[in-house]
Amino acid sequence: MDKEQLFMEKFSKLLDGEKFTMETELKFLENWDSLASVDFLGLADEDFGKELDPMDVRTAGTVGDLFELVTKED
16 A cells, blocks of 8 residues: 555544545545644654644645645655
């Protein structure tokens, strides 16, 4: 499984199966809230080995922006 597939699977579970694409704006996701963003920080660390700055997650606009955060090279 490649990183994008893993991300899509894990993010879907985080959102309780809510449908989305990489272009979906986070503000339109019913299950994306402050608790989900905290859970995402844990997902990034556990599944992708990335310790993210919460402000970067907070300012992300799309699902693709979150994917970029967990896959960017340091």
